[in-house]
Amino acid sequence: MQDKRKIRTLIVDDSAMVRKILSIGLGNDPDIEVIGTAADANMAMQYLARNKPDVITLDLEMPNMGGLTFLRSIMKTDPVPTVVISSQTQRSAQATVDALAAGAVDVIAKPRMELGGGLNDLMTSIVQRVKVASGAHVRRTVVRQPPMPQSQTPSPAVRAARADIPTWMIALGSSTGGVQALTRVLEGLPADCPPVVIVQHMPEGFTASFAKRLNQQFPLRVKEAEDGDLLENGLVLLAPGGPKHMTIVKEMGRHKVRLIDGPEVCFSRPSVDVLFHSVAQVAGGKVSSAILTGMGKDGADGQLTIRKSGGRTVAQDEASCVVFGMPCAAYEIGAPETLVPLENVSSWLMNSCPRASARSGLESYRV
Template structure:
């Protein structure tokens, strides 16, 4: 039997300690080979000139050429799956979101020595994410330095009275590759669309920057969700990364966000499953849900609950996913009605926000 080829990994980080931690941790896995380490982007470019790795782990805050500029340079010419190892500062968080939008596969909070025994758990997560990244479908990209700001009509401030009470909602879950996918979906939704609630797997400290970026790019109001936020038409609420799950509850005739404690579900917190199960319980079938690109199976059971409650369900197809894990897991248990290309997800969602009885609904794309 032919021996399986190892995942050739290049580590790029200006911290000698972090390079050492990552080299030892990744190198201990029999499926990964650390082919080199680089203290800055210029040194990394010399490695790339000699040999193309399968995966790059990349720090963004480095001397000389910063990591984001370096990432954009090779993603335009010869894309390589890249896992960003980022500090949880406000500046790093913004750069990290820009890196994910530019084609980075995943983001991991930079390991800290003071984690003690927790460092082993963090390294196990990094090893797993490098393995997933090795199989990701990355494509050439020409992302501008800053996100484009689309012309917008004036939008009411968050919390202002909506023109009409929402009678439908949209729930979306995503993970690896989700920053690009969610950007594409939300940019194509109209300003008066039903309220949208989202779980995107992302470490604590990064979702606020992502919500801010999305808010600048289209007609929808986008914010990191807070406990008690009311669902309104044209408002997108993004679950905050961190120690709590996001759910939707019904109170005094309105749907509201509740951030709750609880263990990880499908190794995730916040979890798509937790959000979807709560929506299935309160939406009375008036909900459309989508599972986008991501590793693992989070969201599959929750989306099946939404479908069984009378709601509408769709998942991103394999060809357009960075990682087909979450949509595939949902498809295998019959949760989505359809698998559709990313470019069609927005229109599918809006077409499904219908008051037509279930038996008479659109049959296109059904599986």
């Protein structure tokens, strides 16, 4: 019987100590083979000209060509699943978001010698993420025309739509590959769309930068959710990474955010399941939900509850996912009505819910 092929991994880091730690930690796993190391991006480029690994671990902060420039370059020409391992992620949340937007499968903190006994736990996590990355479907990034700069003052029609009390909401859940997927979905939503609530699995401190990035790209208002935020048309609320779950409650006839304590659900906090269950309870079926790319099964049970409550449900199809785990888990239990390519998720969502129109009142679009 032929042995299972190992995950061929290239380590790119300017620190000799970190290269050694990662080489030993990854090499000790029977499923992983470290096929090379590079001290900078230029050396990595030379290596890639001769050999193509299954996964790259990449430092962001390096001399000469920076890790982010290197990542963007390879994702345009010959993409390789990449796990960014950098101390910069701890100092700069923006660097993390930029790396994820550029196509990194995952971003985690660089191991430090002073971690002591915690180093073993961190290496276990790195090994697991490299394995997940090896199965990710990465594609060449396409240079797309950036959205036209948006005026800071909304038009009268948009202001009027935002002032209305929402009668519908949109709920989204995503994980691995979700930064790019959510960007694509929000890009396709109009400025007067129903309120959008999102759980994207991301470490504490990084969701605010992600929300800021999205807010600068689209006419939608995007912010990291805070306890007590009211759901409004044209407003996107991103669950903060960290120790609390995001839920939606109804008080005095209005839907609002409640951040609550609670154990991890599906190894996640905040959890898509927790958000979706709360939405199903208060929306009265007036909700459209989507599960996007991600590892695991978070959101599947919650989306099934939304569907049973009368809400609309969709999931991203396998061909367009970086990791088909979450949508697949939902599909297997009958949670989504259908699977659609990422490029069609926005239109599916808008076609599934009542849509505010400044000229013609409330029009109902169904799919």
